[in-house]
Amino acid sequence: MSFKKxxxxxxxxxxxxxxxxxxxxxxxxxxxxxxxxxxTVASPDGAAATGWIEASGQVEAAHSVNIxxxxxxYITQMPVKVGDHVKAGQLLFAVNSADIxxxxxxxxxxxxxxxxxxxxxxxxYDRFTTLYKQQSASAKELDQVTLQYQSAKAxxxxxxxxxxxxxxxxxxxxxTAPFTGIVTQKMMDAGSMATPGMPVLxxxxxxxLQVSASVAENQIGSLKVGDPAVLKIAxxxxxxxxxxxxxxxxxxxxxxxxxxxxxxxxxxxxxxAGMFVHVQFPVKAAPAAVSGESGAVMxxxxxxxxxxxxxxxxxxxxxxxxxxxxxxxGKTTGDQVEVLSGLAKNEQYILSAEGRLYNGAPVKIx
Numbered sequence: 001m002s003f004k005k006x007x008x009x010x011x012x013x014x015x016x017x018x019x020x021x022x023x024x025x026x027x028x029x030x031x032x033x034x035x036x037x038x039x040t041v042a043s044p045d046g047a048a049a050t051g052w053i054e055a056s057g058q059v060e061a062a063h064s065v066n067i068x069x070x071x072x073x074y075i076t077q078m079p080v081k082v083g084d085h086v087k088a089g090q091l092l093f094a095v096n097s098a099d100i101x102x103x104x105x106x107x108x109x110x111x112x113x114x115x116x117x118x119x120x121x122x123x124x125y126d127r128f129t130t131l132y133k134q135q136s137a138s139a140k141e142l143d144q145v146t147l148q149y150q151s152a153k154a155x156x157x158x159x160x161x162x163x164x165x166x167x168x169x170x171x172x173x174x175x176t177a178p179f180t181g182i183v184t185q186k187m188m189d190a191g192s193m194a195t196p197g198m199p200v201l202x203x204x205x206x207x208x209l210q211v212s213a214s215v216a217e218n219q220i221g222s223l224k225v226g227d228p229a230v231l232k233i234a235x236x237x238x239x240x241x242x243x244x245x246x247x248x249x250x251x252x253x254x255x256x257x258x259x260x261x262x263x264x265x266x267x268x269x270x271x272x273a274g275m276f277v278h279v280q281f282p283v284k285a286a287p288a289a290v291s292g293e294s295g296a297v298m299x300x301x302x303x304x305x306x307x308x309x310x311x312x313x314x315x316x317x318x319x320x321x322x323x324x325x326x327x328x329x330g331k332t333t334g335d336q337v338e339v340l341s342g343l344a345k346n347e348q349y350i351l352s353a354e355g356r357l358y359n360g361a362p363v364k365i366x
Contacts, residue, residue, distance in 0.1 A: 036364035037355035041316065041348045044297035044339070052333045053222060053281040055260070057213030059233070061204030061273050063179070070196045071095050071172040078190045085206065086177040092201055095194050097173035100166060107163040114156035121145075121152035181205045184273065209264045209271055211242065213279045214257035222283045223247060229262045232278040236270055244281075280333065297345050298336040302352070304329070313343060314350040314357055322350065322361045 077094040080086060128145040131137035185202035194200060211231055215223065227244045246261035248254070262279065264271065305312045310326055317323040330338030343349060350357065357363070 034362060036320070036362040037322070037353050037357060038366050039314075039316075039322075039353045039357075039363045040351045040366055042299070042303070042351040043348050044299050044343065044345055053215065053219045053283055054331075054333065055213040055215050055279045055281070057211045057260075057262070057277045057279050059209055059264070059271055059273050059275040059277060060212050061181075061184075062208040062210045063181075063205035064184075064273075065178065065203055066199035067092060067175060067178075067201040067203060068197055068199050069093075069095055069172050069175050069194050071097070071100070071169060072195055073097065073099075073173065073193070075188060075190050075192050075194050075200070078186075078188075080183050080186075080201070082183055082186050084183045086181060086183060086203065088177055088179050090177045092175045092177055092183075092203075093188075093190075093194075094175070095173040097170055100170045100173065104163065104166045104170065107159060107166050110159040111156070111163060114152070114159045118149075118152040118156045121149040125149040175200070177203060179203070179205055204273060207266065209268070209273065210245070211262040211264060211277050211279065213260045213262060213277070214254065215260050215281075217251065217256060217258065220247070220258040220260075223260060223281055227281060227283075230280040230282070231262065231264070232280070233271065233275055234278070235275050238268070238271070240265060240268055297339050297343060298333070299339055299343070299349065300351065301332065301335055301337045303349055304337060313339075314353075315343075316348060316350065316363060316365070320363055322353075322357045322359060322363050324359050325349075 073096040075093050076096050077091070080090075080092055086092065124145045125148075128137050128142050132139065132142045181203040183201055184204050186200075187198075187202075188194065188200045211229075223244060225244050225247060229242045229244060231240050231242050232238075233240075242262040242264055244260060245263045248259040251258050260279075299313065303313050304327075305314060305324060311329055312324045312326045314322045315325050325342055327342030328340045330340045332338070350363070353363070355361075
């Protein structure tokens with residue numbers, strides 16, 4: 001190769017490297033000249049002061065009773081079925097009462113017999129009283145007749161009380177609704193043998209619902225009657241607000257969980273007993289059991305950055321640049337998520353930005 005060609009080639013390479021160097025300098029100049037991204041920052045201090053107690057519960061009737069009878073016998077009538085609306089005093093079922101009617105007839109005969117004996121004893125008493133006043137009968141005879149009269153009177157009263165007992169037993173053979181409600185369960189049908197104390201039907205009071213939730217022992221101390229509660233019912237696609245109306249002070253018969261009753265507004269529609277409810281109780285100065293492990297804080301979900309399987313949040317460095325901080329998250333409550341580690345309670349984080357953020361991007365707080 002001639003010297004002239006070599007010189008031309010070297011000149012071309014020098015020019016190429018010069019262009020590349022100039023291009024790199026221009027890119028650096030662009031980076032240095034980039035305008036800061038306007039950001040909104042927040043601190044989890046305020047969020048940490050309020051927490052949530054979460055619990056699971058079920059919708060239930062505020063007033064529910066099992067209907068049974070004190071009379072033993074075969075069920076002869078049952079005009080109601082599950083789902084029927086019944087009114088107070090409406091017949092629910094009837095039990096065979098032939099034996100009780102027979103006893104009632106016996107008591108009627110006993111009353112007639114005792115009344116006849118009483119009338120006869122009274123006549124003797126009146127006659128001997130007159131004779132005694134006329135000194136035609138002795139005091140002993142009057143005492144004996146008086147005793148017979150009192151005995152007949154007691155026998156007549158006993159017969160009448162026996163009839164009252166039979167009438168009461170007869171009333172147990174026709175069971176009526178104690179209040180207006182809905183039949184929610186039927187354990188027996190017509191033809192079944194009814195036994196005293198064994199439930200035959202279950203009735204729930206119409207239009208009166210509440211939620212029964214279970215709360216752990218380390219959280220029950222943060223609640224009191226009258227506290228608000230957020231009720232999320234996924235099956236009905238409803239989120240409603242209620243109030244704590246009852247706190248069970250004992251967990252002896254509930255497996256270590258404390259039962260909390262929450263009211264449901266009376267105008268709430270399309271709710272049925274048995275629906276599962278996710279309950280959230282907002283509490284102030286939440287203990288560690290409410291907000292998670294020690295040092296955990298709550299921040300909005302929208303502030304979280306997801307990178308593959310990692311989660312982080314942007315903070316601001318001392319050089320006023322965005323700094324991505326990896327964090328470990330806990331449970332999500334509404335639009336807030338629990339940060340278990342990676343972010344201090346007094347540390348600011350970027351809540352939103354008016355531009356694209358990345359590690360090292362210059363930022364400016366609005």
